[in-house]
Amino acid sequence: xxxxxLGHLRVxxxxxxxxxxxxxxxxxxxxxxxxxVDLIGGGIDYGRLPVMPSGRSLYWTALNKEKRSIAVDLRKxxxxxxxxxxxxxxxxDAGILLTNIVTPWLAHASLAEHRSDLISCTIEGNPxxxxxxxxxxxxxxxxxxxxGAGSPAAPVNHVLPAWDIACALQAAFSIVAAxxxxxxxxxxxxxxxxxxxxxxxxxxxxxxxxxxxxxxxxRPAIGNYIYGAFGRDFGTADGQRVIVAAISSGQWTALxxxxxxxxxxxxxxxxxxxxxxxxxxxxxxxEAIAEVIDAWCKSRTFTQVRQAFDANRVCWGLYRTTRxxxxxxxxxxxxxxxWERVLTPGIGSHLSAATPVRAGNEDRTAVAPAPLLGQxxxxxxxxxxxxxxxxxxxxxxxxxxxxxxxxxSMPGFRQG
Amino acid sequence: xxxxxLGHLRVxxxxxxxxxxxxxxxxxxxxxxxxxVDLIGGGIDYGRLPVMPSGRSLYWTALNKEKRSIAVDLRKxxxxxxxxxxxxxxxxDAGILLTNIVTPWLAHASLAEHRSDLISCTIEGNPxxxxxxxxxxxxxxxxxxxxGAGSPAAPVNHVLPAWDIACALQAAFSIVAAxxxxxxxxxxxxxxxxxxxxxxxxxxxxxxxxxxxxxxxxRPAIGNYIYGAFGRDFGTADGQRVIVAAISSGQWTALxxxxxxxxxxxxxxxxxxxxxxxxxxxxxxxEAIAEVIDAWCKSRTFTQVRQAFDANRVCWGLYRTTRxxxxxxxxxxxxxxxWERVLTPGIGSHLSAATPVRAGNEDRTAVAPAPLLGQxxxxxxxxxxxxxxxxxxxxxxxxxxxxxxxxxSMPGFRQG
Numbered sequence: 001x002x003x004x005x006l007g008h009l010r011v012x013x014x015x016x017x018x019x020x021x022x023x024x025x026x027x028x029x030x031x032x033x034x035x036x037v038d039l040i041g042g043g044i045d046y047g048r049l050p051v052m053p054s055g056r057s058l059y060w061t062a063l064n065k066e067k068r069s070i071a072v073d074l075r076k077x078x079x080x081x082x083x084x085x086x087x088x089x090x091x092x093d094a095g096i097l098l099t100n101i102v103t104p105w106l107a108h109a110s111l112a113e114h115r116s117d118l119i120s121c122t123i124e125g126n127p128x129x130x131x132x133x134x135x136x137x138x139x140x141x142x143x144x145x146x147x148g149a150g151s152p153a154a155p156v157n158h159v160l161p162a163w164d165i166a167c168a169l170q171a172a173f174s175i176v177a178a179x180x181x182x183x184x185x186x187x188x189x190x191x192x193x194x195x196x197x198x199x200x201x202x203x204x205x206x207x208x209x210x211x212x213x214x215x216x217x218x219r220p221a222i223g224n225y226i227y228g229a230f231g232r233d234f235g236t237a238d239g240q241r242v243i244v245a246a247i248s249s250g251q252w253t254a255l256x257x258x259x260x261x262x263x264x265x266x267x268x269x270x271x272x273x274x275x276x277x278x279x280x281x282x283x284x285x286x287e288a289i290a291e292v293i294d295a296w297c298k299s300r301t302f303t304q305v306r307q308a309f310d311a312n313r314v315c316w317g318l319y320r321t322t323r324x325x326x327x328x329x330x331x332x333x334x335x336x337x338x339w340e341r342v343l344t345p346g347i348g349s350h351l352s353a354a355t356p357v358r359a360g361n362e363d364r365t366a367v368a369p370a371p372l373l374g375q376x377x378x379x380x381x382x383x384x385x386x387x388x389x390x391x392x393x394x395x396x397x398x399x400x401x402x403x404x405x406x407x408x409s410m411p412g413f414r415q416g
Numbered sequence: 417x418x419x420x421x422l423g424h425l426r427v428x429x430x431x432x433x434x435x436x437x438x439x440x441x442x443x444x445x446x447x448x449x450x451x452x453v454d455l456i457g458g459g460i461d462y463g464r465l466p467v468m469p470s471g472r473s474l475y476w477t478a479l480n481k482e483k484r485s486i487a488v489d490l491r492k493x494x495x496x497x498x499x500x501x502x503x504x505x506x507x508x509d510a511g512i513l514l515t516n517i518v519t520p521w522l523a524h525a526s527l528a529e530h531r532s533d534l535i536s537c538t539i540e541g542n543p544x545x546x547x548x549x550x551x552x553x554x555x556x557x558x559x560x561x562x563x564g565a566g567s568p569a570a571p572v573n574h575v576l577p578a579w580d581i582a583c584a585l586q587a588a589f590s591i592v593a594a595x596x597x598x599x600x601x602x603x604x605x606x607x608x609x610x611x612x613x614x615x616x617x618x619x620x621x622x623x624x625x626x627x628x629x630x631x632x633x634x635r636p637a638i639g640n641y642i643y644g645a646f647g648r649d650f651g652t653a654d655g656q657r658v659i660v661a662a663i664s665s666g667q668w669t670a671l672x673x674x675x676x677x678x679x680x681x682x683x684x685x686x687x688x689x690x691x692x693x694x695x696x697x698x699x700x701x702x703e704a705i706a707e708v709i710d711a712w713c714k715s716r717t718f719t720q721v722r723q724a725f726d727a728n729r730v731c732w733g734l735y736r737t738t739r740x741x742x743x744x745x746x747x748x749x750x751x752x753x754x755w756e757r758v759l760t761p762g763i764g765s766h767l768s769a770a771t772p773v774r775a776g777n778e779d780r781t782a783v784a785p786a787p788l789l790g791q792x793x794x795x796x797x798x799x800x801x802x803x804x805x806x807x808x809x810x811x812x813x814x815x816x817x818x819x820x821x822x823x824x825s826m827p828g829f830r831q832g
Binding site: 058139201228233323352355 | 467473547576605
């Protein structure tokens, strides 16, 4: 769980795909007891690619680490009652539901009859409740038309599910804000969050909709150039690729110094009647500037480029593949305290990140691997609902709940 | 501010660029009183593109709406003391600092001498404190090599500052989690958050690092195809472009039905010995499937495509430019309660988003436009520090603080 800020908060998560599980993970990484309600045998995303030979999904286990799992048959009324009881169970730190699955038996109003201070957070696609996923929202933002060599006729999708991530973190924030309010006032909250609203509101916060409305222009497609200042990718003589960012005037001065191109820049400024100490002027002259920097980079090896950049505190970065990042970048790996080695059943031993937040010298606990489906069924029924062993046994016998032995990727787990 | 969950929380923000201001905006949109400490005349990003003819930045005003501003000369020791006093002022709801500007006089330990339960959140580039921006972090994730037609030799940068956004929301979450803990335990918190840690930890949460490490493979570059299931962009006969996502089996069934391609798909399944009810099999056969869908789409007008998709509940979206989104998508505009018209000085009247979170029938207050630099200098000095008019006048006369008349984009504001 890494940090313990959210103490004994208990969150019931009924979710699939990215946004809601990532919201739950964010809460769990700050110490919340996040209990996933899993379908017996796994839900819609339990086997999503990439998967290991065991059938266990690297995707699902990455998003659902640090949580507990209860496996329930949600087609059975008794199964649904168990989930409703988990959500509405008493305690100042309980009564929190996180879901992206809209269903009448988990409706806020109906649950609030049992616990009036309930906090529920429901993630939807569109505000009218219709389905949308990251890709079908992103297409409407305008970004694919200006990414890479993209155009309205040949848009380029992002690969990172950026809107899911934003939605997840906004949901986690909203839940904790509601908890904070409940602690002060006793009031519950019914929170709803649409992926499309998250995306389009972000366009407002970044000034993109303002630009489109007031200047009647869409942001131009400028490939890998950084908008509004100077920056772009460049190749080195030995085939590496770096990006340079000269956004602040200090970063610009550093770049000019590192490449020793004061004279060329002075000539350019004179020719173009611009002042490169102004970031807008650097942006205007970006192609002419890039030509000079490009010539400098491509006549030097990566080692030479790196030395000159670092000696002058240029703001730059090396393009890497993910494997290269893992193998060669010291920011990823166990020497960085946010990374740990974790042993996940059905997956093996692998590097895993805890919360990226560092909190002074406060204790961090080890990252817990993703649970098997139903790994905590019995302990949750006992701890949260106070059921005794015979009652729990009857639920198993009736097929209402299951333990980890029914996880399809772990057929032998806890057998006999 | 839109929602009032965070009641009278007071946050002092000393920030520039995207991540920290967006974190402050997120807090403000939930009701926190976020006070920006601005430089007299504006900080490093006050004039960032795009700008209006007045010189006011659409970027800065978008990120800093819903906040108050005090303009202070931070080179003067007296100016710094004012900021330190604002941060450490008494009250259960105060004592919160949000910053991306690392400077000794705002160091947590030094401030905590005056207020031991201080909560500070510092956003950095890299965990060692060195500079990094969204672009110089993104290059190391591996994503640019697999975006669009990207490759390690010709990477494609994202245009959306996705890591800044994730960092902002993680920071807002962390601050509220620390406030919640402080309310329970009285304990403060020193939070640090590096942009690179936010990005790379997200690779872990999405299973990307696990895949690279355990399967010794980087995610393949697949252009606009959706990884792991079926989805891609398609053109219509009249030149529109849509994306289709068939991730769940319901979405797949809907697509096959909408396009009436049951027979072709059955033949493909037989030929390729695959079962398209499995998302992994759809992914494997993506190119063959896409050929069929492509032929269907490009022989129909957009209206025909839309009708068939909607009638069958296909998960799809239309590619738009941002202007097209504003003009033609009903999800953006004042009929959606998260959008409002706002009048920002120096900018004009424009659409603006509040928080995307909907909270039942709870009251939403109007979005407040970005402040002028120092617009609230006097009221903040009076309310928070208890200074009287003569004392405030002396600070103005000594050039330690300033009001909005010194905002360079508003030379005539409040003159005389």
